[in-house]
Amino acid sequence: MSILFHSLRILLVMVTALATSSCGFYLRGSYNLPDEIQKLSVTSFDKYGILTRKIKRQLLFHGIDIVPPAEGVANLHLNSESYRESTLSLYQNMRIAEKQFNYSVSYTVMVPKKSNYTFSITLSRTYLDNPLSALAKSVEIDMLSQEMRIEAAKQIMRQLTRLNSYIEDFERTEIKEKNLRKLYQGIADDKTVRTIETHLYNKTKVLEGNSFSSHIVPQADTDGKNIITESDITP
Numbered sequence: 001m002s003i004l005f006h007s008l009r010i011l012l013v014m015v016t017a018l019a020t021s022s023c024g025f026y027l028r029g030s031y032n033l034p035d036e037i038q039k040l041s042v043t044s045f046d047k048y049g050i051l052t053r054k055i056k057r058q059l060l061f062h063g064i065d066i067v068p069p070a071e072g073v074a075n076l077h078l079n080s081e082s083y084r085e086s087t088l089s090l091y092q093n094m095r096i097a098e099k100q101f102n103y104s105v106s107y108t109v110m111v112p113k114k115s116n117y118t119f120s121i122t123l124s125r126t127y128l129d130n131p132l133s134a135l136a137k138s139v140e141i142d143m144l145s146q147e148m149r150i151e152a153a154k155q156i157m158r159q160l161t162r163l164n165s166y167i168e169d170f171e172r173t174e175i176k177e178k179n180l181r182k183l184y185q186g187i188a189d190d191k192t193v194r195t196i197e198t199h200l201y202n203k204t205k206v207l208e209g210n211s212f213s214s215h216i217v218p219q220a221d222t223d224g225k226n227i228i229t230e231s232d233i234t235p
Contacts, residue, residue: 033062034163036111037076041069044078050146051081051105054153062157072112079106079118081152083145088126096129101141103148107156109163114170119159123148 040059044052055078059066069075081104088098105121125144 032161032164033064034111034160034167036114036167037064037074037109037160037163039065039067039073041067041073041075042078043069043075045080046078049078049081051149051152052078054149055156058153058157074112075110077108077110079108081105099127099129101125101127101144101148103145103152105152105156109160111163111167114167117163117166119156121152121155121159123151123155 042052042056042059046052055076056066059076067073084102084104086100086102087096088100089096091097101124103123103125106118107120108116108118110116125148127140127144
């Protein structure tokens with residue numbers, strides 16, 4: 001009996017997990033968000049818009065601390081949202097039968113000392129365009145707009161997880177460029193030293209006001225390199 005009860009309990013847990021995953025439910029903090037955006041300011045083309053409020057709600061739900069804009073704090077800026085309708089099918093009398101409703105969102109995430117990352121989201125839904133029920137059509141469009149704003153806010157949260165790979169790529173590139181700068185600087189310094197040495201090897205000096213002249217005669221040392229010595233010649 002206990003074995004049967006244990007099996008039923010496991011089955012119930014599995015069914016519950018499948019149900020929550022299929023309906024789009026996510027555990028709080030389940031997204032692998034970068035440490036750089038654990039504190040985030042949110043700005044928008046429409047400060048009090050519905051989309052702005054829904055995005056802030058999603059951020060808070062997933063443990064992001066929303067703070068005022070400040071230097072050194074990551075920022076999510078909503079650039080724009082737009083709607084567009086297109087015809088999908090017609091009735092026999094050439095009236096519009098079915099339309100597609102497209103919704104697009106663009107936003108930019110600024111990570112201090114890293115870079116700016118711009119994302120876009122495009123969603124689409126279809127609906128029947130009944131010319132005899134204009135009011136019902138207006139209500140349906142409003143419902144579609146609300147639904148797609150909610151879905152856009154969820155997709156923004158999923159897209160923010162991509163910042164991990166983008167930030168890692170940026171840091172790797174920074175390390176490579178830093179190493180290259182060090183390498184080029186070392187080569188430049190080496191060329192400067194060689195130029196000075198070459199100039200010294202070929203230098204001829206005449207002492208004025210003396211009864212003898214002194215000049216530099218390159219000679220070879222045991223390593224085959226040129227060394228500088230002076231010899232005095234009396235007239």
